[in-house]
Amino acid sequence: MNTHENIGGHLPKDWDRKGLPAWTYHSPAMLELEKQELFRSHWQLAGHVNDVPRAGDFFTVDIADERAIIMRGEDGVVRAFHNLCRHRGSRVAAEKSGHCKNALVCPFHGWVYNLDGTLRGAARPQSFGPLDKTEFGLKPIELEIWMGFVFIRYLTGAQRSVAEMMSVYAPELTEYQLEDILPTTSFTDMEIAVNWKSVRDVDNEGYHVAMAHPALQDLYGSTYYDLPYLNGVSRSLGRFNPHAGRCWSVRNYVAIADRQPWLSEDKRNLWGYYGLFPNLVIAVTPESVQFYQEFPLGVDRTLIRGAVYRRPEESRVQRVARYLARRIDRETYKEDIQLSIWSNESMKSSAFDSFHLSDLERGVRSHHDHIRAVLPVTTLVQRPPEDRIAALNDAMWEGETEPHTAVA
Numbered sequence: 034m035n036t037h038e039n040i041g042g043h044l045p046k047d048w049d050r051k052g053l054p055a056w057t058y059h060s061p062a063m064l065e066l067e068k069q070e071l072f073r074s075h076w077q078l079a080g081h082v083n084d085v086p087r088a089g090d091f092f093t094v095d096i097a098d099e100r101a102i103i104m105r106g107e108d109g110v111v112r113a114f115h116n117l118c119r120h121r122g123s124r125v126a127a128e129k130s131g132h133c134k135n136a137l138v139c140p141f142h143g144w145v146y147n148l149d150g151t152l153r154g155a156a157r158p159q160s161f162g163p164l165d166k167t168e169f170g171l172k173p174i175e176l177e178i179w180m181g182f183v184f185i186r187y188l189t190g191a192q193r194s195v196a197e198m199m200s201v202y203a204p205e206l207t208e209y210q211l212e213d214i215l216p217t218t219s220f221t222d223m224e225i226a227v228n229w230k231s232v233r234d235v236d237n238e239g240y241h242v243a244m245a246h247p248a249l250q251d252l253y254g255s256t257y258y259d260l261p262y263l264n265g266v267s268r269s270l271g272r273f274n275p276h277a278g279r280c281w282s283v284r285n286y287v288a289i290a291d292r293q294p295w296l297s298e299d300k301r302n303l304w305g306y307y308g309l310f311p312n313l314v315i316a317v318t319p320e321s322v323q324f325y326q327e328f329p330l331g332v333d334r335t336l337i338r339g340a341v342y343r344r345p346e347e348s349r350v351q352r353v354a355r356y357l358a359r360r361i362d363r364e365t366y367k368e369d370i371q372l373s374i375w376s377n378e379s380m381k382s383s384a385f386d387s388f389h390l391s392d393l394e395r396g397v398r399s400h401h402d403h404i405r406a407v408l409p410v411t412t413l414v415q416r417p418p419e420d421r422i423a424a425l426n427d428a429m430w431e432g433e434t435e436p437h438t439a440v441a
């Protein structure tokens with residue numbers, strides 16, 4: 034069994050500043066291992082309980098070849114199921130989100146499911162043998178609700194609960210009353226033509242902020258710092274620069290954003306980013322909360338998904354501040370996407386040796402350490418044959434093959 038939270042502290046010293054080898058960014062066999070050992074085996078944020086406030090509300094999310102539907106039942110319970118009809122596998126819900134009155138009807142042949150996932154009945158039932166309502170119900174997915182956020186996990190593994198992992202940061206997040214936040218729009222998603230790790234690499238460090246993000250640099254400048262991933266969680270904080278104002282959005286945002294009387298003084302000028310390995314960030318600002326995450330669609334294709342939430346009783350000033358914060362974020366996303374593309378392209382170049390990471394990029398290093406701990410085959414500098422990658426990884430887990438020397 035993989036010890037997902039052993040962050041792999043025994044790498045040789047000369048690996049400390051290196052990133053994962055380039056081959057891991059464009060290997061189909063590697064991606065299949067990542068889907069299984071990272072995406073299906075780790076908690077994935079699907080949404081928030083307030084995305085499904087009424088019985089019959091649902092939303093869907095696709096993760097690493099799996100499809101989920103999160104739905105509130107008539108008993109008020111939020112459940113997660115595979116979005117997969119038990120007849121021939123159609124999606125039972127095709128939309129990203131929606132509402133069904135008191136049952137889900139499969140769009141293929143019309144099998145009907147209750148809101149608790151049990152089968153209500155098949156179309157033309159006499160054409161089947163007996164159908165047990167539970168046996169042929171939607172297959173449940175493990176679910177955990179933490180501070181209102183709905184997490185799902187396809188494969189139960191060694192990873193602790195979200196609440197346990199996030200307990201180190203829970204005290205400082207309690208004040209944001211995350212259970213009460215409300216969605217502002219539906220989930221957003223955007224496809225980008227790079228490997229998912231290149232997206233995460235850029236987001237995992239603030240070293241590039243001064244050069245690449247004029248608005249963020251204006252907003253919090255040198256106050257930004259990262260606490261790298263430790264036991265699956267990370268944190269980055271930036272505090273408003275008292276001299277902020279070169280950028281229009283930042284100037285106007287800072288002028289009003291700290292007027293949040295419900296927050297302690299200490300948090301009124303703070304943007305905080307809380308990471309959960311392998312692919313999630315929950316970001317809190319004085320006026321709003323958002324999450325963003327990456328899902329691999331292919332070796333060179335990634336879906337960036339997210340949502341923005343607001344205070345339950347949002348004042349006009351908070352609404353304007355939220356609008357301005359999103360303007361700053363939009364600029365940042367655009368800049369980060371370009372950086373991800375350049376970084377990912379470089380992995381195919383003969384001139385690319387490896388990352389050489391600074392102390393300010395500990396977030397990248399610690400994320401890679403977490404990946405190495407789960408997938409030891411990523412410690413091999415030279416690319417193994419594609420058809421041996423999975424077996425090598427297993428062998429390295431079993432201790433049959435020495436890391437770093439297995440493939441010459």
Ligand code: FES
Nearest residue numbers: 118120121139142
């Ligand atoms: Fe759903 Fe046939 S696949 S009813």
